[in-house]
Amino acid sequence: MNPIIELSNKISCAIDNKKDRKICGMELGVFVPTPYAESHGATGSQAAPYIGLDKILKGLYLTREDSFIDIGCGKGRVISYMVSRGFPCKLTGIEINPDVAEVALKWTSRYPNVEIIEGDAFGLDYNDYTVLFMYRPMETFTFKMFIELLESTLTHEIKLYYYVDEQSGYYLNDRPGWTLLRRQKMHFVKGLFIHKEPQRYSVWTYSPGNAN
Numbered sequence: 001m002n003p004i005i006e007l008s009n010k011i012s013c014a015i016d017n018k019k020d021r022k023i024c025g026m027e028l029g030v031f032v033p034t035p036y037a038e039s040h041g042a043t044g045s046q047a048a049p050y051i052g053l054d055k056i057l058k059g060l061y062l063t064r065e066d067s068f069i070d071i072g073c074g075k076g077r078v079i080s081y082m083v084s085r086g087f088p089c090k091l092t093g094i095e096i097n098p099d100v101a102e103v104a105l106k107w108t109s110r111y112p113n114v115e116i117i118e119g120d121a122f123g124l125d126y127n128d129y130t131v132l133f134m135y136r137p138m139e140t141f142t143f144k145m146f147i148e149l150l151e152s153t154l155t156h157e158i159k160l161y162y163y164v165d166e167q168s169g170y171y172l173n174d175r176p177g178w179t180l181l182r183r184q185k186m187h188f189v190k191g192l193f194i195h196k197e198p199q200r201y202s203v204w205t206y207s208p209g210n211a212n
């Protein structure tokens with residue numbers, strides 16, 4: 001790997017660790033491979049970088065009436081970022097891997113507006129949420145099934161932040177009800193290579209009323 005990218009990425013990870021310690025009292029950055037790849041099309045537990053979260057979630061405004069969920073929350077890096085922004089609404093994370101969910105449950109217990117659910121994201125009713133976040137929790141085939149689940153069950157408009165959308169984000173292109181608000185590259189941000197490889201993200205709304 002290019003040594004500049006490698007060094008830059010190390011600095012970005014060090015910044016993440018420092019923020020984790022401040023907000024969560026522990027570091028969340030170590031990658032945990034998934035035992036749920038074959039059975040659930042799950043990806044491993046990789047924490048999203050704070051600088052990337054700042055870029056994708058810039059401009060997000062949430063009221064008490066909103067309800068945010070990180071689908072595949074891992075150890076809770078996205079929830080940590082949301083806590084640091086001081087949003088007044090309920091913040092939920094759902095995580096299929098109990099070993100990883102346990103970490104998120106542990107550090108979030110001091111935050112009353114945070115709920116961590118250990119379980120399969122396919123078992124929830126997303127009408128309970130207004131803003132959905134995904135840091136590529138699923139392989140493409142499973143992501144497609146998940147989108148179809150949303151389309152067949154949602155009765156109100158939601159906003160979806162999809163970080164690392166390169167492999168499967170195309171599935172939402174030109175799909176009835178889905179509107180692309182923003183799609184951008186995510187690699188060199190605020191003077192650092194926050195990912196070892198170039199990534200991309202997209203932000204969408206889904207309106208069931210416009211789907212037919």
Ligand SMILES: C[S@@+](CC[C@H](N)C(=O)[O-])C[C@H]1O[C@@H](n2cnc3c(N)ncnc32)[C@H](O)[C@@H]1O
Nearest residue numbers: 042045046047048072073074077096120121137
């Ligand atoms: C790339 S990690 C993202 C972690 C977290 N969002 C973050 O940014 O720190 C994806 C996570 O999604 C979880 N996951 C995958 N499929 C899932 C499912 N069906 N239900 C709940 N969690 C799932 C994985 O176990 C993994 O921890």
